[in-house]
Amino acid sequence: MTSRIYYTDPYxxxxxxxxxxxxxxxxxxxxxxxxxxxxxxxxxxxxxxGTLIEQGGSNEQRGTLGSAVQVIDTIxxxxxxxxxxxxxLTVGARVLGDVDWVRRFDHMQQHTGQHxxxxxxxxxxxxxxxxxxxxxxxSTVDLQKEMSWEQIARAEDEANRIVSENxxxxxxxxxxxxxxxLPLRKEPARAGVLRLIDIKDCDLSACGGTHVARTGAIxxxxxxxxxxxKGGVRVTFACGGRAVRVFRSLRESVAAxxxxxxxxxxxLPAAVERMQAEAKELRRSMKKLQESLAAHExxxxxxxxxxxxxxxxxxxxxKVIATEITSRTSAVVALFSSSPPFAAVVARSPDxxxxxxxxxxxxxxxxxxxxxxxxxxxxxxxxxxxxxxILSAARELLR
Ligand SMILES: [Zn+2]
Numbered sequence: 309m310t311s312r313i314y315y316t317d318p319y320x321x322x323x324x325x326x327x328x329x330x331x332x333x334x335x336x337x338x339x340x341x342x343x344x345x346x347x348x349x350x351x352x353x354x355x356x357x358g359t360l361i362e363q364g365g366s367n368e369q370r371g372t373l374g375s376a377v378q379v380i381d382t383i384x385x386x387x388x389x390x391x392x393x394x395x396x397l398t399v400g401a402r403v404l405g406d407v408d409w410v411r412r413f414d415h416m417q418q419h420t421g422q423h424x425x426x427x428x429x430x431x432x433x434x435x436x437x438x439x440x441x442x443x444x445x446x447s448t449v450d451l452q453k454e455m456s457w458e459q460i461a462r463a464e465d466e467a468n469r470i471v472s473e474n475x476x477x478x479x480x481x482x483x484x485x486x487x488x489x490l491p492l493r494k495e496p497a498r499a500g501v502l503r504l505i506d507i508k509d510c511d512l513s514a515c516g517g518t519h520v521a522r523t524g525a526i527x528x529x530x531x532x533x534x535x536x537x538k539g540g541v542r543v544t545f546a547c548g549g550r551a552v553r554v555f556r557s558l559r560e561s562v563a564a565x566x567x568x569x570x571x572x573x574x575x576l577p578a579a580v581e582r583m584q585a586e587a588k589e590l591r592r593s594m595k596k597l598q599e600s601l602a603a604h605e606x607x608x609x610x611x612x613x614x615x616x617x618x619x620x621x622x623x624x625x626x627k628v629i630a631t632e633i634t635s636r637t638s639a640v641v642a643l644f645s646s647s648p649p650f651a652a653v654v655a656r657s658p659d660x661x662x663x664x665x666x667x668x669x670x671x672x673x674x675x676x677x678x679x680x681x682x683x684x685x686x687x688x689x690x691x692x693x694x695x696x697x698i699l700s701a702a703r704e705l706l707r
Contacts, residue, residue: 346391352422642706
């Protein structure tokens with residue numbers, strides 16, 4: 309049974325232990341120590357990494373250090389914690405452990421922040437936390453019920469008040485009988501001795517994770533996003549250095565948008581709305597213009613067989629011109645855009661027998677792209693190749 313140093317001393321980052329078991333795990337060397345400060349993945353908190361260094365065992369070697377073995381993964385297995393390693397360790401060897409503190413302390417901030425945030429959701433809105441996960445950049449709390457942004461902001465305020473009061477985060481061990489008499493936020497899932505995390509006058513929960521000693525160490529708790537999830541809501545949150553990074557990334561996005569639109573940050577939503585309305589209006593007037601121009605183009609091109617590439621028309625415009633021609637005279641028409649990837653429209657008047665859709669299919673088979681339609685009108689796009697070759701192929705097909 310591994311003695312878990314982090315249960316009682318979560319701030320321990322260097323420790324000594326003895327290798328009691330060595331084996332392979334998924335083709336990699338692994339070892340169990342008699343005691344460890346490395347946290348194994350559990351309860352939403354990811355594993356610790358770091359190094360283990362074997363110390364010399366014989367008299368002449370005593371006091372010398374071997375080379376550092378990387379701890380790649382730390383896994384909880386029943387009573388033991390084992391470490392997946394970059395190189396094997398010798399059973400009986402004394403090792404010095406060194407936990408990657410930047411990673412671990414970040415997890416401690418996120419984990420303690422989660423307790424406080426969950427407690428705020430619970431206390432203010434009777435909304436229970438179903439599960440929690442610390443991710444690589446942000447973390448999530450899944451709540452039973454939906455929440456509005458206004459409620460999220462209130463919970464965020466409450467959580468940050470508790471952070472700023474720098475309250476004590478105590479670790480207590482109690483029997484499950486004793487725990488039954490305490491106001492735990494959540495029913496404990498296991499029996500026997502329970503480890504409680506007691507954030508003064510804020511949260512009392514059974515938890516095996518690592519936490520900061522006082523709430524001030526969390527720095528800040530922010531909620532950058534929420535989304536509906538399984539009838540409730542998934543709350544994305546970030547604490548400490550992660551909160552700063554989230555802010556920085558938002559600042560960069562806002563700054564780039566502000567530069568592009570030449571407005572103040574507060575004016576962004578209105579500016580985007582205005583642009584969308586303008587774009588919609590432009591599309592509408594362009595469609596009208598295209599239609600009247602299409603009539604002119606159709607009159608200019610009208611002939612029994614029209615095979616042309618024309619400048620400045622998109623697929624929709626080509627279609628308007630083609631149907632304009634085929635509706636006013638007896639004609640077979642194939643129109644293309646003038647630059648690749650080429651748009652293509654094939655059409656015919658009702659009195660002609662050419663299969664427009666088959667002709668287009670033959671073109672896309674030869675020049676790439678895709679398209680489809682009916683015997684009297686087919687359109688496609690994404691054709692590549694020499695435009696002259698495409699035009700002469702169309703002439704052959706529609707002869
Ligand atoms: Zn916890």
